[in-house]
Every structure is written in C-alpha cells, then in structure tokens.
Amino acid sequence: xxxxxxxxxxxxxxxxxxxxxxxxxxxxxxxxxxxxxxxxxxxxxxxxxxxxxxxxxxxxxxxxxxxxxxxxxxxxxxxxxxxxxxxx
Amino acid sequence: xxxxxxxxxxxxxxxxxxxxxxxxxxxxxxxxxxxxxxxxxxxxxxxxxxxxxxxxxxxxxxxxxxxxxxxxxxxxxxxxxxxxxxxxxxxxxxxxxxxxxxxxxxxxxxxxxxxxxxxxxxxxxxxxxxxxxxxxxxxxxxxxxxxxxxxxxxxxxxxxxxxxxxxxxxxxxxxxxxxxxxxxxxxxxxxxxxxxxxxxxxxxxxxxxxxxxxxxxxxxxxxxxxxxxxxxxxxxxxxxxxxxxxxxxxxxxxxxxxxxxxxxxxxxxxxxxxxxxxxxxxxxxxxxxxxxxxxxxxxxxxxxxxxxxxxxxxxxxxxxxxxxxxxxxxxxxxxxxxxxxxxxxxxxxxxxxxxxxxxxxxxxxxxxxxxxxxxxxxxxxxxxxxxxxxxxxxxxxxxxxxxxxxxxxxxxxxxxxxxxxxxxxxxxxxxxxxxxxxxxxxxxxxxxxxxxxxxxxxxxxxxxxxxxxxxxxxxxxxxxxxxxxxxxxxxxxxxxxxxxxxxxxxxxxxxxxxxxxxxxxxxxxxxxxxx
Numbered sequence: 001x002x003x004x005x006x007x008x009x010x011x012x013x014x015x016x017x018x019x020x021x022x023x024x025x026x027x028x029x030x031x032x033x034x035x036x037x038x039x040x041x042x043x044x045x046x047x048x049x050x051x052x053x054x055x056x057x058x059x060x061x062x063x064x065x066x067x068x069x070x071x072x073x074x075x076x077x078x079x080x081x082x083x084x085x086x087x088x
Numbered sequence: 089x090x091x092x093x094x095x096x097x098x099x100x101x102x103x104x105x106x107x108x109x110x111x112x113x114x115x116x117x118x119x120x121x122x123x124x125x126x127x128x129x130x131x132x133x134x135x136x137x138x139x140x141x142x143x144x145x146x147x148x149x150x151x152x153x154x155x156x157x158x159x160x161x162x163x164x165x166x167x168x169x170x171x172x173x174x175x176x177x178x179x180x181x182x183x184x185x186x187x188x189x190x191x192x193x194x195x196x197x198x199x200x201x202x203x204x205x206x207x208x209x210x211x212x213x214x215x216x217x218x219x220x221x222x223x224x225x226x227x228x229x230x231x232x233x234x235x236x237x238x239x240x241x242x243x244x245x246x247x248x249x250x251x252x253x254x255x256x257x258x259x260x261x262x263x264x265x266x267x268x269x270x271x272x273x274x275x276x277x278x279x280x281x282x283x284x285x286x287x288x289x290x291x292x293x294x295x296x297x298x299x300x301x302x303x304x305x306x307x308x309x310x311x312x313x314x315x316x317x318x319x320x321x322x323x324x325x326x327x328x329x330x331x332x333x334x335x336x337x338x339x340x341x342x343x344x345x346x347x348x349x350x351x352x353x354x355x356x357x358x359x360x361x362x363x364x365x366x367x368x369x370x371x372x373x374x375x376x377x378x379x380x381x382x383x384x385x386x387x388x389x390x391x392x393x394x395x396x397x398x399x400x401x402x403x404x405x406x407x408x409x410x411x412x413x414x415x416x417x418x419x420x421x422x423x424x425x426x427x428x429x430x431x432x433x434x435x436x437x438x439x440x441x442x443x444x445x446x447x448x449x450x451x452x453x454x455x456x457x458x459x460x461x462x463x464x465x466x467x468x469x470x471x472x473x474x475x476x477x478x479x480x481x482x483x484x485x486x487x488x489x490x491x492x493x494x495x496x497x498x499x500x501x502x503x504x505x506x507x508x509x510x511x512x513x514x515x516x517x518x519x520x521x522x523x524x525x526x527x528x529x530x531x532x533x534x535x536x537x538x539x540x541x542x543x544x545x546x547x548x549x550x551x552x553x554x555x556x557x558x559x560x561x562x563x564x565x566x567x568x569x570x571x572x573x574x575x576x577x578x579x580x581x582x583x584x585x586x587x588x589x590x591x592x593x594x595x596x597x598x599x600x601x602x603x604x605x606x607x608x609x610x611x612x613x614x615x616x617x618x619x
Binding site: 025 | 211215218222241244245248249252255256259262263266596597598601602
C-alpha cells in the first residue's frame with residue numbers, strides 16, 4: 001500500500017483531476033483552478049522523483065552521495081513563479 | 089560575437105524604449121534592430137564557414153550550464169526571424185498603435201523566438217514558450233474588442249494546458265536521464281535498455297509540441313489566434329510566418345532526439361497528410377480573408393510534417409526549406425491582406441473585387457506570393473516542393489498524395505485570387521515604407537526560387553541539379569493542376585454544400601481540451617500497442 005501511494009501516482013491522479021476540471025467545467029474561474037491543480041501535480045512530481053530517505057540538503061560541505069539533487073527544486077521555483085504569473 | 093546578444097539585445101532595447109519618454113527613441117530601436125539582424129547574418133556566415141557553435145552561460149560547460157547552440161539550420165532560422173521582424177517594423181512604423189507598449193511586446197517576442205531556435209535545454213524551452221505564450225496573447229488582445237479578447241483567452245488557456253503536458257513529460261525525462269540537455273539526451277537514448285519507459289514522456293512532449301505546431305486534431309486554436317478580426321496584421325504575419333515554425337522546429341529537434349529509441353515517422357506521415365487535407369478543406373470553405381490564410385497555414389504545416397517524416401534526406405531538407413519559404417510568403421500574404429481589409433473595409437472575400445485596378449502595387453505583390461505558395465516554377469515554393477517530391481519518387485502513392493495536397497493549395501488560392509480581377513476605380517497610393525517592406529519580401533520569394541539550388545547546397549549540403557526538362561515537366565504538372573483547380577472551383581465548388589457546413593464548425597474551449605486529451609490518449613495507446 002505504501003508503495004502504491006508514492007509521489008508519482010498521486011501526482012498523476014492530481015493531473016488527471018485537473019484535466020477533468022478543464023474538460024467538464026465551462027466557468028473560467030474553475031478553469032484557472034484546474035490549471036493550478038495541474039501545476040501542483042507537476043510540482044509534486046518533480047519534488048518526489050529520485051527521492052531517497054536520509055539525504056541532506058546540499059548546503060555547505062557535503063559529499064555528493066549524501067546530498068539530494070538540487071536541480072528539481074531549482075526548476076520548480078521557476079515553474080512556481082511562472083504558475084503564479086499565469087494563474088493569477 | 090556572443091550568441092546571447094541575439095536574444096538579449098532586442099529585449100534590452102525594447103525595455104529602454106518602454107521606460108524612456110524621449111520622442112526620438114524609435115531611432116535607437118531601429119538601429120538596435122539592424123544590429124541584431126547584422127549579428128544574426130554574421131553568426132550564420134561564421135557557422136557556415138567554421139561549423140556549429142556552442143556557448144555556455146557562465147563557466148559551466150557541458151550539460152550542466154545553459155547552452156545556446158547555433159547549427160546551420162537554427163542560425164538560418166534566426167536570420168529569417170530577424171529579417172521578418174525588421175520588415176514588419178518598417179512596414180508598420182507610421183501606425184498609431186505602434187506605441188511604446190506594442191514595440192516592447194513585439195521586440196520581446198523576437199528575442200524569445202530567437203532563443204527558442206538557439207536553446208538546447210528542455211527547461212529553457214519550456215520557460216521561453218510559456219513567456220512567449222503570454223506575450224502573444226497580449227498582442228492578440230491588443231485592440232481590446234470583445235472578439236479578440238475571447239480569442240486571446242482561448243489561445244492563452246489552451247497553450248497553458250499544453251505547456252503543463254510539456255512540463256510533466258519533462259519531469260519523466262529528468263527522472264530517466266538525470267539531465268535536460270537535448271544533446272546529452274540524444275547521446276544517452278541508445279543506452280536505454282527498456283524503450284517502454286520512453287513512451288509516456290514522449291507522448292506528453294509530442295502532445296504539447298503537436299499543439300504548438302497545430303497538427304491534425306489540435307489546430308483549432310490557430311485560426312482564432314492568427315485570423316482574429318482586429319489583431320494588427322503584422323501580429324498575424326509574425327504568428328503565422330515564424331511563431332508556428334518554432335513549434336515545427338521543436339518537432340524536428342524532438343524527432344531527431346528520440347528517433348533512436350522510438351521511431352514514429354510512419355504515424356506522422358499519416359498525421360501530416362490528414363492535417364494538410366483538412367487544412368485546405370477548411371481554408372476552401374472560409375469567406376473571411378484572414379481565416380482563409382490561417383487555415384492555409386495549417387495545410388502547409390501538414391505538408392511540412394509530411395515531408396519531415398518521409399525518411400529520405402531530400403524530403404527532410406525540402407520540408408525544412410519549405411518552412412523558410414512559407415515564412416516569407418505567408419508573412420507577405422498577411423501583410424497585404426491587412427492593407428486590403430483597411431482599404432475595402434470588409435473582410436468578406438466575395439465583396440472584394442478589382443484589386444488590380446484599385447491597388448495595382450499590392451495586387452502584384454499578392455500575385456507573386458500566390459505563385460510562391462502554389463509552387464509555380466522559378467518561385468521558392470517550387471524548389472522546396474520538388475525537393476520533397478524527389479525524396480519519394482520511388483513510392484508512387486505518396487507522390488500522388490503530395491500532388492493532391494498541392495492541388496488543394498492551388499484551389500484555395502484560386503479562390504483567394506478572385507479578389508484580383510474585376511472593375512474598380514483607382515485607390516490611394518501606398519506609403520513608401522510599406523512599398524519597400526513588401527518589395528523586399530516579394531523579392532525574397534523570387535530569390536528563394538532562382539537561387540534555390542545554391543541555398544540548398546549551402547544550408548544542407550545537398551546537390552540538386554534541376555535540368556531544363558525537369559523544369560518543363562514541373563511547369564506542365566503545375567499548369568494541369570491549375571486547369572483542374574480552376575474547373576473545380578468554377579463549376580463544382582458552388583454546388584457543394586459540404587463547404588458551407590464546414591464553415592460553421594467552431595470548437596469551444598472545452599472541445600479543444602477534449603481534442604488535446606484525445607490526441608494524447610490515442611497517441612499513447614498507439615505507442616503502447618506498437619512497441
């Protein structure tokens with residue numbers, strides 16, 4: 001059960017909910033909300049790929065094996081900024 | 089000279105122009121635009137002489153940093169973009185709506201399109217496409233009447249949805265490869281043991297790119313955006329001329345990257361053919377000048393994708409050359425359409441008559457552009473179309489498909505050419521700047537045809553020797569197609585009610601989203617069944 005509910009499956013589910021919202025609702029506010037749901041799904045997906053327990057933030061003096069990959073976080077900050085700009 | 093200036097210079101000068109209240113600031117913008125064009129041409133010559141250039145921002149080499157790559161094709165697209173934008177600015181500089189805000193958006197769009205052509209990183213491409221979507225939708229809504237605001241909103245929302253698909257696919261790519269650099273991904277793809285893992289990200293990315301480049305079920309946003317009544321004609325010309333080509337260029341890049349893992353060229357032959365046929369059927373059914381041109385763009389995109397997927401070098405590079413030619417003549421057609429609409433104060437093709445008498449200069453330019461797009465011998469369209477044909481001369485049924493597509497284009501433009509004839513008194517003369525801009529574009533149409541072999545040789549290293557018999561042969565086929573097209577248009581076309589029903593079709597926003605989901609679902613299931 002724990003294996004099934006990982007970030008990937010939850011984010012795909014959220015993404016599909018967003019797509020359903022776009023398909024079935026004609027109200028433009030709800031369309032924007034559905035878009036925001038899709039954005040959140042993507043952010044969740046990026047943050048949970050390549051996740052492993054026990055990794056530390058890549059700040060200061062760490063070796064490459066114990067630190068998490070900082071790239072998805074950096075990408076998602078940009079994506080959040082873009083999402084805020086277009087959804088509001 | 090650094091490649092980054094190509095992207096940054098228009099944006100910086102646009103920003104200065106926006107913030108400054110000095111009246112003569114437009115001179116600075118003009119000089120900067122000419123500088124950008126000069127840098128683009130220099131870069132192109134350098135790339136041709138010394139081979140592809142790669143530049144990284146900062147000191148991060150390889151796939152870590154942000155790279156810009158200029159190879160012969162992308163640098164030629166950059167030259168084309170700068171050339172078209174310069175021509176548009178010259179064409180329109182006396183108009184009242186060319187204020188600081190418009191110039192800011194317009195020049196920013198130029199920088200963004202150039203960056204899309206040069207960029208080598210998927211996330212950069214995502215950001216650039218997202219920003220350019222916002223800029224383009226503001227440009228569409230620029231005159232603020234309700235129809236164009238509605239069209240602009242539909243454009244914005246559909247493209248945002250497609251970019252969400254793109255970003256999701258990008259996440260999977262990052263999960264598999266750990267990098268977003270296209271060169272690195274291309275190098276890594278042969279080592280992917282299980283190509284099934286590539287299917288989902290590929291379907292996500294192709295859905296987004298298919299919407300950007302207006303493939304078969306996903307094109308219904310394009311006529312709204314490109315043919316919306318009140319958008320300035322230079323915006324329509326830029327969108328239809330070069331902005332859609334950004335999507336097609338990304339399609340080329342992605343197919344090139346993924347072809348080692350997933351070879352989907354066969355399905356894209358079908359999709360391209362269907363897009364071309366549906367495009368010209370829709371174009372033929374329109375009575376609105378700009379909508380006809382917009383649907384004709386869909387048809388030509390179909391032809392380009394068809395040519396790209398045929399799998400022979402000649403067709404591939406013929407299609408790339410057709411992208412460039414289409415940019416030139418479609419921009420010319422949109423600009424002249426804007427002038428015609430202003431002069432006649434109607435958009436209905438049936439009410440516009442006697443262009444030769446009323447605006448002789450514009451009529452000649454329109455005629456040259458029509459000769460180009462229908463592929464008359466010695467014009468640029470004929471070179472690219474004959475290259476596409478040369479690649480498939482061993483598969484006769486595909487060749488007939490190509491002739492069929494061209495016949496559709498010819499019939500569409502016979503309908504368009506009905507505006508030329510008829511009687512009318514002479515109208516006012518054309519301003520000098522519009523004359524210069526249109527002459528340069530029309531000259532490019534003829535130049536691309538006369539020196540087509542030479543261009544193809546330099547750009548793609550392909551040798552095409554066209555003999556006199558070839559030329560006569562093509563001229564014969566063209567004349568026969570013209571004759572068939574004319575007979576069809578004169579005698580059968582008015583009797584067919586099918587076109588009238590096609591004209592009524594307009595998808596709502598939800599239906600457009602449905603086409604996106606449908607395309608994604610069917611493409612995914614096709615890939616899952618085949619691989």
